[in-house]
Amino acid sequence: MQDLTPADALACDPQLAAAIRRAIDGKTKPLGALGRIEDLAARIAALKGTTEPSVETCELIIFAGDHGIAAQGVSAFPQAVTAQMALNFLAGGAAANVFARATGVDLKVVDTGIAEAIDHPDLIDRRMGPGTADSSQGPAMTPGTLAKAIAAGRALAEGSEAHALAFGEMGIANTASASLVIHKLSGLPLDLLTGRGTGLDDAGLTRKLAVLERAAARTGALTAEQALAEYGGFEIAMMAGAMIGAAGLRKVVLVDGFIATAAAMAARALEPGCEPAFVYCHRSAELGHRAALDHLGGQALLELDLRLGEGTGALLAWPLVKSAAAMLREMASFESAGVSGKL
Numbered sequence: 395m396q397d398l399t400p401a402d403a404l405a406c407d408p409q410l411a412a413a414i415r416r417a418i419d420g421k422t423k424p425l426g427a428l429g430r431i432e433d434l435a436a437r438i439a440a441l442k443g444t445t446e447p448s449v450e451t452c453e454l455i456i457f458a459g460d461h462g463i464a465a466q467g468v469s470a471f472p473q474a475v476t477a478q479m480a481l482n483f484l485a486g487g488a489a490a491n492v493f494a495r496a497t498g499v500d501l502k503v504v505d506t507g508i509a510e511a512i513d514h515p516d517l518i519d520r521r522m523g524p525g526t527a528d529s530s531q532g533p534a535m536t537p538g539t540l541a542k543a544i545a546a547g548r549a550l551a552e553g554s555e556a557h558a559l560a561f562g563e564m565g566i567a568n569t570a571s572a573s574l575v576i577h578k579l580s581g582l583p584l585d586l587l588t589g590r591g592t593g594l595d596d597a598g599l600t601r602k603l604a605v606l607e608r609a610a611a612r613t614g615a616l617t618a619e620q621a622l623a624e625y626g627g628f629e630i631a632m633m634a635g636a637m638i639g640a641a642g643l644r645k646v647v648l649v650d651g652f653i654a655t656a657a658a659m660a661a662r663a664l665e666p667g668c669e670p671a672f673v674y675c676h677r678s679a680e681l682g683h684r685a686a687l688d689h690l691g692g693q694a695l696l697e698l699d700l701r702l703g704e705g706t707g708a709l710l711a712w713p714l715v716k717s718a719a720a721m722l723r724e725m726a727s728f729e730s731a732g733v734s735g736k737l
């Protein structure tokens with residue numbers, strides 16, 4: 395990999411950190427009264443390198459791709475749903491479309507490798523192939539394809555004018571892929587990371603865990619590149635690249651649920667300097683998300699028992715992110731408003 399954000403490039407200098415804290419504490423409110431929105435505002439200001447950050451526009455990029463491991467019966471839904479849902483996104487009818495409209499976010503859909511190719515004028519074609527290979531049998535993709543997927547994701551993020559980028563995904567069986575990637579990157583046990591996804595019953599969950607344990611046993615300790623090539627999806631790899639690209643431009647990265655967290659963990663392993671750009675938007679009800687977030691030291695903004703993906707949790711958190719930045723930029727200080735301080 396070349397030309398990545400240098401480690402610590404996004405770190406905030408102590409003088410600016412102190413100025414941001416003073417600016418927040420000087421606003422017309424009791425000290426700390428905006429709670430975690432203050433912490434969020436401080437992080438955004440540090441990322442943007444100013445006490446008055448502008449974070450007013452957001453775009454959601456949904457990466458769709460299929461997974462060979464779906465053939466092992468690890469999802470409650472058939473693979474055809476990936477293509478069908480991609481068409482639903484393009485027609486504006488999915489949960490992500492509705493939330494994007496409600497929160498004023500532009501939405502793009504990328505084909506990273508849907509099994510059945512779709513012809514639609516608004517679909518962005520970054521096909522790496524007709525889905526990954528079955529990672530319970532061998533590597534999901536070659537190192538060359540992985541590099542192409544990461545580069546494509548970076549370029550997409552770098553081509554966006556939005557101040558913040560949210561990333562969503564669609565890919566039947568991608569909770570299986572995410573569990574394997576997180577397992578290899580974190581060392582957390584698979585049984586803590588393997589959930590019901592789209593709604594497997596008890597027998598289905600037992601089968602899924604057995605498939606994932608077999609798949610994981612094919613390999614030993616892996617680098618982040620190896621973990622993504624062995625077990626990733628095209629959409630997870632492209633999302634990881636997009637997260638690195640967005641962070642390199644100091645865009646706020648809105649990290650969605652379990653699958654997006656797998657991409658964030660990989661992005662952070664590939665480029666540790668990108669972490670300050672990440673806002674963990676919600677904690678998914680998918681088993682394993684809590685453990686993955688704890689491993690990353692990330693505290694999710696929302697806990698709504700969502701377990702959908704598509705970027706839905708990131709979209710719901712966007713008004714919080716936008717409001718936190720606006721607070722710093724627009725809210726009066728005790729001094730400017732002539733409000734008396736604490737007795």
Ligand SMILES: Cc1cc2ncn([C@H]3O[C@H](COP(=O)(O)O)[C@@H](O)[C@H]3O)c2cc1C
Nearest residue numbers: 469471563564565566567568569591592703
């Ligand atoms: C109709 C429908 C819409 C979705 N939107 C997101 N997902 C979510 O479910 C899938 C992951 O779960 P699993 O690993 O169990 O297949 C992904 O496509 C994810 O985005 C959906 C799933 C379905 C069925």
Ligand SMILES: O=C(O)c1cccnc1
Nearest residue numbers: 651652653678701702703
């Ligand atoms: O949290 C997620 O990203 C998720 C959970 C279940 C199914 N699809 C996605």
